[in-house]
Amino acid sequence: MSAKAVVIKNLTKKFANPGGVGEFTVIDSISLEVERGAFASIVGPSGCGKSTLLNIVAGIEPYDSGQVQVHSAGGTSNSTARIGYVFQSPRLLNWLSVEDNIKFALEAQSIDKKRWNGQVKKYLELVGLSGQELNYPLKLSGGMQQRVAISRALAIEPDILLMDEPFSHLDEITARKMRVDLTEILQKARPTILFVTHSLREAVFLSEEVYMMSLKPARIFKHVRVDIPRPRQPEDPRLFDLEKNLVQEFFAVLEQNLR
Template identity: 40%
Template sequence: MQAKLEARNISHSYTSNRNVAEVLRDLNFHADENEFISFVGPSGCGKSTLFNIIAGLLTPTGGEVRIQGETSTGKPHPSLGYVLQKDLLLPWRTIMDNVILGLEVRGVDRKTAVERARPLFEDYNLKGRENDYPSALSGGMRQRAALMRTLVMDPEILLMDEAYKALDYPLKIALESELLETVRRLRKTVIFVTHDIEEAVTLSDRVYVMKARPGQIIKEIKVDLGVESTDVQDRRMAPAFNHYYQLIWKSIAQQSLPAKNRKVA
């Protein structure tokens, strides 16, 4: 079966004042249709650089990204949608106008765009807030609006970079549950970048563990919690949850030990 998205031998280096800093080295990975994959690793492992390469915002110094079998290296692909840590809502536009911004850029007339967006306000508990400005919304509401702005474009692949990092724990749990229910219902492929091991285990079908300096994939872990529920609390209570958490944690922690003290997994 052809992967929805595939990266082949991705490497990247930055050059500054004649010094070369190798950020990523020879990464190979894939995401299948309707699959949720996450990347986790220590600070400095190049997760955000990798995200920008997948998104087509940065051209790697080596390797290629392919979407549905076609190369998309160094250029944004129409099947991709982005959700970032910062909501980036425009303060001078209403929430409705922020949500339909991408449709307007594509040339969709306002009436059609509003009709497409309106059901999302009901789905994400923002009905009645269409004409409010971002300053009137809480952080969680703003992040919901940012996700709606992406979903209204109907992307096949969602790229999410530390999307819930800045939120408090109860709100983060609620939004993770909403996300998981949404991507399953709409059958989206998700590539999720996070530093949070609990988040990765809870949401993912597979987790890629990275090491730093330079960033490399050191382990691929298929996650099966044995729980069908999209409720994050249910998933974190699964008997298998701690097994996967420990597996990922030990893989990351091993990288901070001197080479002679590392255990071979």
């Protein structure tokens, strides 16, 4: 049996209602597991609770009931697992250079200062940004900023990398390139990934495991394994067929949701 990097059991999360009276269930008894080294995606419509779920896994949002375990590569303790997080927008510190943005994250993780320059060089090279060390975020394109955010998250060498719709703000051509680049980057740096998206096409292209989430409250209504070998081609007809079938299932479930 292979090792699990993330185990979520019967997770339920409630938020206070917008008016402040009572609460609503945003996530309803979700269970999922991610094997070490796997790329798992969660796909769901806007507002279903995807970012909330990632924040819970990251330990920055409390939850009401259930269990959430993030296992480090060497052990099973929640507290020692190192988590990298790529947010929906790059969230760089605009007053710090590219390399200082990465060093800021290394410092926050208490990584030995002697390793900082090496990590900056290695992970900027991995995302194709060598030479941008001294540049500032606002002088980079959106795609380049997101690459810095990815290299910052990888540079801490996380046990698990959380990615929240990292390409959703990019134009389709750039997003396509970034998806292909990401799969290449991950051949070299191979953390476990929990990736959130509203795009089934993106999920089936990138993942080994796809979890499909319904809306209000969010439940996992389907779990699919994508067995297509890597490297994958974005135009592979098997990906289109899989996407087409899953889209139909999504519509059926969302129609029930809206009834």
